[in-house]
Amino acid sequence: MSTEQQYKQASIFTADGVLFDMDGTLTDSIAAVEAAWTAKAEELGLEPEEVIRATHGRRASDNLMELVPGLRKEHVEREVEKFERSILAFADTPPHSRKGSFSSARSRQSSMTSGSTRRSSIAPMTPVSNTPDVARHPSFQFSTADTLNLTSLKLSKTSVTEVAVEDESPFADEEAEDLIDMSVRILPGVRKMINSLPEGKYAVATSGAKTYCHGCLNRTGITIPKVCVTADDARLLRGKPFPDPFLLAASDLGIAPTRAVVFEDSPSGIKAGVASGATVIAVCTSHTREKIENLGAHFVVDTMDQVKVDHMEDGQLRFTVAY
Known part of the structure; x- marks a missing residue:
């Protein structure tokens, strides 16, 4: 049974790139x-x-x-x-x-x-x-x-x-x-999601500095993307809940923020994603649904397993979100 068939509804839309938060979204530390x-x-x-x-x-x-x-x-x-x-x-x-x-x-x-x-x-x-x-x-x-x-x-x-x-x-x-056990783990659906994205179509924008970000990604076997905006980036004046990390990551990817999809787990990160103008998918991996469902995210899912991405011939990404 496909992910979409397990849920009552599915929404389909397109975007040009993906901006991931890291801890609580890609990894659990x-x-x-x-x-x-x-x-x-x-x-x-x-x-x-x-x-x-x-x-x-x-x-x-x-x-x-x-x-x-x-x-x-x-x-x-x-x-x-x-x-x-x-x-x-x-x-x-x-x-x-x-x-x-x-x-x-x-x-x-x-x-x-x-x-x-x-x-x-x-x-x-x-x-x-x-x-x-x-x-x-x-x-x-x-x-x-x-x-x-x-x-x-x-x-x-x-x-x-x-x-x-x-x-x-x-x-x-x-x-x-x-x-x-305090080891860093990769969260459900993350590896499949990243493997479905072409190189150069996604970035990480995290509140962690480079040492922590790279350390967590390396410990879970996630390849560090070419665009990785960390908290110690000299160009970054403000962190989340301000949209600056996502705006900078979108710029580095060469896409408009409004054509980006943001994956986030925390209230401050969700607010930052919404303020950036991106389509925000909130994952209930660190907070209960009740804590994050009224913060403006376009979709709230339990895990990334509910999201499927297809790479279209024109270069766009087609998202299917089951809920």
Whole structure:
């Protein structure tokens, strides 16, 4: 049965190119991202869940400028590089059971931080009215609590190997399925979608900087396209929810924004795509449908499997969206 036959309706339209967001749209690295922001929040004495909620879908440079007291503009690029390398480090951490080793790590971390005062709110941050209250989607398997556990393990300065030996359990086999895995994954339908697009017909426009973007794509076997607009592009004055990343990517592809299709998962990215004038397809891979269906996207799909692309003889792309 074809994708279209599984759904009640299908819409068909043409475009000249595709602009993909990356994380949450092409790849899933949300667990590693949340762990990195949790570690940064712990470092700054902030509440991790507030930091995660406020930073979602925005450039790390913008977030760090607002979060880190006294951070000078000339040091932002260096701090972004360090932060994004920490995301990839979390992503490459071998999976470990959340029982045993993590409970010990939390106990050690608790004793290390006892007596310290954590800021309960993110006072230095500029209010962001379009920052969503992040609702986790089932396709992302790990809760913020899970990432807090692994971050506590990291912050305890105890190696994963040492902790595993320390907390060796006779019930290890029973706990084998209860693992935190932060590796970067390709999302459903993405490989088929990219394989159906001719070279030079698609681009990536992401809120991540080059280190993080290329790292995630390489880890999932996605070829880095010739046009890849990252947050540290010197030509980019504003990040999402402003349309600048998509406008720049469309220009680099040599197409009009109004003839582009944008794939996005986050509220800020969807707003950026809509503001660019492109046809926006929102995927429910990081947020529930209720959180993104009223933001102006032309289509809302569960995964990219619901979208088919054919390359026409005149060079146009014909899209079939089943819903």
